[in-house]
Amino acid sequence: MKSRQISGKTKLVGVMGDPIEHSVSPAMHNMALNAMGLDYVYVPFNVKKADLAKAVQAVRALNIRGLNVTIPHKVEIIPLLDDIDSLARAIGAVNVLVNNDGILKGYNTDAEGFLHVLLEHGVEPEGKNVVILGAGGAARAIAFTLAGRGANLIMLNRTPSNAAKCAADVSNATGQTVEVLTLDEKNLSDAMERGHILVNTTSVGMFPEKNDALVSSNLIRPHFIVADIVYNPYKTRLLIEAEKAGAMTINGLEMLIWQGALAFEKWTGKKAPLNVMRKGATQALKSYEK
Numbered sequence: 651m652k653s654r655q656i657s658g659k660t661k662l663v664g665v666m667g668d669p670i671e672h673s674v675s676p677a678m679h680n681m682a683l684n685a686m687g688l689d690y691v692y693v694p695f696n697v698k699k700a701d702l703a704k705a706v707q708a709v710r711a712l713n714i715r716g717l718n719v720t721i722p723h724k725v726e727i728i729p730l731l732d733d734i735d736s737l738a739r740a741i742g743a744v745n746v747l748v749n750n751d752g753i754l755k756g757y758n759t760d761a762e763g764f765l766h767v768l769l770e771h772g773v774e775p776e777g778k779n780v781v782i783l784g785a786g787g788a789a790r791a792i793a794f795t796l797a798g799r800g801a802n803l804i805m806l807n808r809t810p811s812n813a814a815k816c817a818a819d820v821s822n823a824t825g826q827t828v829e830v831l832t833l834d835e836k837n838l839s840d841a842m843e844r845g846h847i848l849v850n851t852t853s854v855g856m857f858p859e860k861n862d863a864l865v866s867s868n869l870i871r872p873h874f875i876v877a878d879i880v881y882n883p884y885k886t887r888l889l890i891e892a893e894k895a896g897a898m899t900i901n902g903l904e905m906l907i908w909q910g911a912l913a914f915e916k917w918t919g920k921k922a923p924l925n926v927m928r929k930g931a932t933q934a935l936k937s938y939e940k
């Protein structure tokens with residue numbers, strides 16, 4: 651595909667985080683922007699923790715239209731913005747910012763993106779028991795979304811005290827049950843007996859530890875839907891185990907694409923070309939896997 655000429659009118663969007671070199675977002679967004687003929691470029695910014703406030707000021711000074719915000723800035727950026735969307739505020743994490751004439755507003759599209767992926771696969775979370783592994787930032791976004799849609803959550807974490815606050819916040823905000831259990835063999839087996847959907851929000855199974863998984867096929871029944879937020883490798887050990895058990899799988903790249911598509915729409919006001927984004931993200935991931 652022919653790339654566009656950058657001009658004085660070109661708008662700037664991008665992603666800030668640390669590390670950022672292996673992000674697939676620049677490839678995914680630039681391919682989509684090109685395909686739509688939109689006069690934007692998407693650039694990666696490596697921003698250290700200590701420089702976050704200066705980077706946010708720079709968004710205003712340089713009139714950057716919008717950014718994805720990723721590890722380690724998703725929580726720390728909140729007090730630096732002018733306005734926070736109510737869902738992002740409830741989750742306590744921002745992954746997208748939009749600059750409207752110098753007024754910076756933070757959103758969380760990780761949460762909504764996850765719901766879109768489920769619905770696209772024909773999965774309605776209402777009334778389902780969802781087993782969530784982990785209790786970090788990604789778990790919070792997913793837990794708020796699922797509980798908001800009427801799912802009952804069973805959150806298992808290596809350190810249960812880390813999960814308690816998350817569970818209480820989600821339960822208070824949504825009125826849904828959120829059970830917290832220590833991540834051990836017995837609790838996992840008990841939760842999987844009752845569950846319909848399993849979501850791994852931990853980094854277990856991420857490259858280079860490709861052979862690790864928190865759940866093996868003997869605990870997964872065929873009616874399960876198994877989602878993994880890890881997208882490198884594309885098919886994690888957990889998803890291989892789920893396939894072995896005959897369950898439906900949803901990979902982390904789909905979630906990345908959907909959160910990106912929702913961000914794209916906020917910056918450009920145009921519907922994101924999902925298939926183009928999928929192609930850009932997949933190509934970039936393949937080039938890293940080599």
Ligand code: ATR
Nearest residue numbers: 784785786787788789807808809812851852853854
């Ligand atoms: P993120 O913001 O991307 O979700 P995070 O906040 O660092 O990342 O959260 C990581 C989650 O993965 C935590 O729930 C962590 O468990 P602890 O609260 O006990 O630290 C979980 N996690 C990370 N490595 C793990 C491992 N090897 N086994 C089990 N859980 C793990």
